[in-house]
Amino acid sequence: ILGRQMITKKIRHFSIEQICDSGQCFRMTKLDDNKVEVIAKGKYLIITSNKDEVTFSCTKEEFEEVWKDYFDIDNSTDYEKIINSIDADDVYLRNAATYGDGIRILNQDLFEMIISFLISQRNNIKRIRSVIKKLCEKYGEKKIYKGENNEEIVYYDFPTPEALVSADINDIRALGTGYRDVYIKKAAEDVVTGKLDLDKLKTLKYEEAKETLLSLYGVGNKVADCICLFALHHTDAFPMDTHIISIVNNEYNGSFPFEKYKGYSGVLQQYMFFYDLR
Numbered sequence: 001i002l003g004r005q006m007i008t009k010k011i012r013h014f015s016i017e018q019i020c021d022s023g024q025c026f027r028m029t030k031l032d033d034n035k036v037e038v039i040a041k042g043k044y045l046i047i048t049s050n051k052d053e054v055t056f057s058c059t060k061e062e063f064e065e066v067w068k069d070y071f072d073i074d075n076s077t078d079y080e081k082i083i084n085s086i087d088a089d090d091v092y093l094r095n096a097a098t099y100g101d102g103i104r105i106l107n108q109d110l111f112e113m114i115i116s117f118l119i120s121q122r123n124n125i126k127r128i129r130s131v132i133k134k135l136c137e138k139y140g141e142k143k144i145y146k147g148e149n150n151e152e153i154v155y156y157d158f159p160t161p162e163a164l165v166s167a168d169i170n171d172i173r174a175l176g177t178g179y180r181d182v183y184i185k186k187a188a189e190d191v192v193t194g195k196l197d198l199d200k201l202k203t204l205k206y207e208e209a210k211e212t213l214l215s216l217y218g219v220g221n222k223v224a225d226c227i228c229l230f231a232l233h234h235t236d237a238f239p240m241d242t243h244i245i246s247i248v249n250n251e252y253n254g255s256f257p258f259e260k261y262k263g264y265s266g267v268l269q270q271y272m273f274f275y276d277l278r
Contacts, residue, residue: 005057005058005059006055006056006057006058007055007056007058007059007060007063008053008054008055008056009053009054009055009056009063009073010052010053010054011052011054011073012052012079012080013079013080013083013101013102013104014049014052014054014071014073014102014104015034015049015101015102015103016028016034016035016036016047016048016049016054016102017030017033017034017036017049017102018100018102018103018274019036019071019102019103019104019106020036021274021277021278022100022103022270022273022274023125023273023274023277024105024106024108024226024229024230024270025038025040025106025108025230026116026120026125026128026129026132027039027040027129027132027133027136027158031046034048034049034050035047035048036048039136039155039156039157040066040070040108040109040112041066041070041109042141042143042157043058043062043066043067044143044145044153044155045057045058045067069107070106070107070108071104071106071107072104072105072106072107072233073104076233077104077105077235077264077267079101079104079267082097082264082267082268083097083098083101085261086268087257087260092247092251093251093268093271093272095275096268096271096272096274096275096276097268097271099271099274099275099278100270100271100274100275101271103267103270103271103274105229105230105233105235105266105267105270106230107231107233108230108231109158109231110198110201110202110227110231110232111158111160111161111191111198112158112231113226113227113230113231114187114213114216114219114227114231115132115135115158115159115164115184115187115188116128116132117223117226117227117230118180118183118184118187118218118219118223119131119132119135119177119180119184120223120226121180121218121220121223127176130176131175131176131177134175134176135159135172135175135177136156136157136158136159137156138159138167138171138175139159139163139164139167140156140157140158140159140163141156141157142154142155142156143155143156143157161187161188161189161191161192162188162192164184164185164188165185165188165189165192167185169181169182169185172184172185180218182217182218183216183217183218183219186216186217186218187216187217187218190216190217196212196216201213201232202232205234206228206232206234206236206237209228209232209234210224210225210228210234210237213227213228221240222239222240222241225237225238225239225240225266226239229266229269234266235263235264235265235266235267236262236263236264236265236266237266238256238258238265238266238269239266239269241273243272243273243276243277244269244272244273244276246276247272247276
């Protein structure tokens with residue numbers, strides 16, 4: 001059981017509402033305007049943001065150990081510099097970046113992202129969230145967080161690979177995973193048997209990491225790039241779904257200028273995706 005404490009930080013280019021709606025995380029829930037519930041890394045958090053002031057419902061220690069890295073607040077990515085680097089003649093991209101300038105690339109749990117983006121295939125965000133919630137409630141560890149008025153908030157950690165390996169595949173399918181049940185089961189087995197070494201995967205460069213992920217059953221280019229971007233923080237990864245393909249075709253004659261934005265095209269992809277979604 002964890003108690004409620006607060007820490008407030010002044011952070012530029014940070015909107016928890018935009019991050020919540022950016023399609024990179026499926027365990028964030030809007031509670032109110034600029035107030036979002038987050039379940040990640042085995043922790044429960046409520047974030048409220050008011051312009052540049054962001055309040056986290058955690059201790060200073062937890063913020064430093066977990067959330068600073070999770071929300072990419074340690075200045076490893078210079079969002080101001082990225083936005084300022086956009087070609088002045090690229091009106092579309094400048095508008096997209098201005099519109100979504102509070103988005104950050106999250107540093108999420110690798111196994112959770114593998115399973116989440118396997119579930120995301122040919123799926124919509126509302127349904128993905130629902131399936132992942134059911135998966136966590138059935139196979140994740142139950143935890144309790146003490147809220148504002150000492151009320152107990154029950155939440156569930158993301159299932160371990162071992163929990164999913166021992167799960168019956170029909171039970172996994174019953175949660176709404178559909179044909180993806182086989183992908184989930186196989187990915188968990190690969191981790192448990194050591195065929196997929198998550199620690200090693202974290203040390204690989206983007207191209208090698210993507211190649212390794214593509215060897216997994218059910219993982220294609222888009223899913224591999226999502227995992228690279230949202231779990232491994234390879235900001236060169238540029239997931240191409242139908243939204244992004246359409247933008248690249250309409251705005252860039254089918255060829256996005258990757259060389260111009262080498263090292264951070266994935267950040268720009270998020271601005272484009274969010275702008276198009278809205």
